[in-house]
Each structure stands twice: as C-alpha cells, then as structure tokens.
Amino acid sequence: MAVDFAQAVADNQSLVFSFALRFLRNREGAEELAQDVFLQLFKNLRQIETPAHATWWLRRAICHRCIDESRKRKLRPEVHLDAVPEPSTGASESDPFLNERLRALIGDLPENARTVVILRYQEDLDPTEISKLLDMPISTVKSHLHRSLTTLRSRLQKQEICR
Amino acid sequence: MNLEDDLRAALRREPAPPDFTAKVMRRTRVVSIWHRPVTLAIAAAIAAVAILPPAYEYRQHQRALEAKDQLIAALSITQTQLQHTKQKLLQNTRHRQ
Numbered sequence: 001m002a003v004d005f006a007q008a009v010a011d012n013q014s015l016v017f018s019f020a021l022r023f024l025r026n027r028e029g030a031e032e033l034a035q036d037v038f039l040q041l042f043k044n045l046r047q048i049e050t051p052a053h054a055t056w057w058l059r060r061a062i063c064h065r066c067i068d069e070s071r072k073r074k075l076r077p078e079v080h081l082d083a084v085p086e087p088s089t090g091a092s093e094s095d096p097f098l099n100e101r102l103r104a105l106i107g108d109l110p111e112n113a114r115t116v117v118i119l120r121y122q123e124d125l126d127p128t129e130i131s132k133l134l135d136m137p138i139s140t141v142k143s144h145l146h147r148s149l150t151t152l153r154s155r156l157q158k159q160e161i162c163r
Numbered sequence: 164m165n166l167e168d169d170l171r172a173a174l175r176r177e178p179a180p181p182d183f184t185a186k187v188m189r190r191t192r193v194v195s196i197w198h199r200p201v202t203l204a205i206a207a208a209i210a211a212v213a214i215l216p217p218a219y220e221y222r223q224h225q226r227a228l229e230a231k232d233q234l235i236a237a238l239s240i241t242q243t244q245l246q247h248t249k250q251k252l253l254q255n256t257r258h259r260q
Contacts, residue, residue: 005191009184017179031180038187042194094172102173121167122174153166 005045008054009038015055015123016062022118023066025107033069037061059123060133067111105155109148112136116144 016037020030040061041054048054106117119130127145131138196202 006184006188009187013179013183013187014176017183018174018176021177022174031183034179034183035187035190039190039194042191094169098169099173102169106170106174117170118174121170122176124171149166152170156166 003045003048003051003054005042008041008048008051008058011051012055012058013038016058018122019059019062019118020066022103022106022122023114024070025103029069033065034062037065056133059119063115063119063134067115070111101156101159102152105152109151113144113148116141117148120145 013034017030017034020033020037021027024030024033037058041048041058044057048057106114109117115134116130116136119125119133120127125133127138127141130136131141134141
C-alpha cells in the first residue's frame with residue numbers, strides 16, 4: 001500500500017472539512033460529509049499511488065459529494081452560530097464581518113460556480129487545474145469565475161448602500 | 164484589499180474538529196470488519212440458517228395444500244359417481260316393480 005491512510009487523513013482533513021463547510025454552510029453536515037469522503041478513500045485506497053494523488057482524489061470527491069448533497073437535500077445555506085468564526089485579535093488583518101458576509105454570498109452562488117470559487121480561493125488552484133479536476137472546459141471555469149466575481153462585487157456594493 | 168484578496172481571507176482553510184480523525188478511524192474499523200472474508204462467511208452462514216428452514220417449511224406447507232386440493236377433487240368425483248350409480252339402481256328397482 002503506497003499511501004498511509006491515517007497520514008492521508010491528517011494531511012487532508014482541513015482541506016476536505018473546510019471545502020464542505022464553505023459549500024454547505026452547515027458544520028454538522030460538513031463534518032459528516034467529510035467523514036464519508038475519507039471512508040470512500042479508505043475503500044479505494046488500493047487505487048491511490050501517492051500522497052499527492054490522495055489529495056487530488058479527495059478534492060475531486062468532496063466537490064462531487066457537496067454538489068450531490070446540495071442538490072439532493074436542496075439544502076439552503078444555514079448560518080449556525082458555531083459556523084461563524086470568533087473575531088480574531090489582531091493576528092490577521094482581515095475583517096471577520098466582511099469574511100462572514102462573503103461566505104454567505106458564496107453560499108448563495110449556484111453549485112458549479114460555488115465549487116469553482118472555493119477551489120480557486122480556498123485551494124488556490126488555477127483555472128487549468130480546476131478544469132482538470134472537475135472535467136469542465138477551461139472557458140466554463142473562467143466564465144464561472146468572472147461571473148461569480150461580478151455577482152459578489154455587486155451584491156457587496158448593494159449591502160454597503162443598504163447599511 | 165481587493166475582492167480576490169478578501170475572498171482568499173474569507174475562504175481560508177479551517178481546522179477540522181479535534182475528534183475528526185478518531186471518528187474517521189472508528190468508522191474504518193467497521194468497514195474493515197465487514198470486508199474480512201471470515202466475517203462475510205459467518206454472515207452468509209447466518210443468512211443461510213435464517214433463510215433455509217423457513218423456505219423448507221413453506222415448501223412443505225405448499226405440498227400439503229396441493230395434496231388437500233387433490234383429495235377434495237377425488238372425493239368430489241367419487242361423490243358424483245356414487246350418486247350416478249344410486250340413480251341407476253333406483254331406476255332399475257322401479258322398472259322391476
């Protein structure tokens with residue numbers, strides 16, 4: 001066996017859990033889905049050749065599972081109190097309230113666009129990598145990114161005006 | 164900051180819950196047990212023990228029902244024949260008188 005399962009869980013749990021959390025906006029649902037994906041990896045461990053392959057496999061699996069789950073349950077984004085991070089105490093310069101608003105707006109994007117945005121800005125993948133991971137034409141990936149940024153920008157501006 | 168930087172900050176990875184690894188490993192142990200050949204053999208044996216006797220009993224019950232139907236049919240034919248013979252005997256008796 002080329003990949004140690006426990007090590008794969010340790011290395012990738014933050015990736016898988018965060019993706020599901022940002023996608024579903026539900027901490028319990030995200031944890032359950034992330035566990036399911038690791039279990040799926042465990043059952044397919046013989047096919048996994050390297051730790052990098054495991055990461056790629058997990059990214060792909062969590063994307064598809066989140067899209068399926070969202071469509072199946074018609075899960076509307078829920079903001080649980082524990083999904084909102086504690087405001088940081090100066091360690092980071094980012095605004096926690098802006099972060100939360102952005103996460104809520106991302107949660108309102110259509111499934112495919114949401115997947116592309118999370119892969120781009122959480123996982124820091126470029127459009128070519130996203131295209132390969134999702135079996136999606138690169139033009140579609142770029143289009144999702146462009147339209148999502150436009151939508152997010154305009155919704156943020158609207159919220160600013162309303163405040 | 165521009166929007167892309169804000170998105171990176173908002174979507175920064177978050178650590179999984181502290182007991183996440185333990186929960187996953189616990190669930191893999193259950194999967195492992197069900198994938199062992201010995202477990203599968205035991206499960207198959209239990210299934211056979213649970214399924215075969217009721218199936219045998221059902222077959223016996225079906226046979227008994229078939230036999231009962233055949234007996235009723237035979238008795239019905241015999242009754243018809245006896246009535247027919249009785250009518251003939253009565254007719255013969257009347258002719259002689």
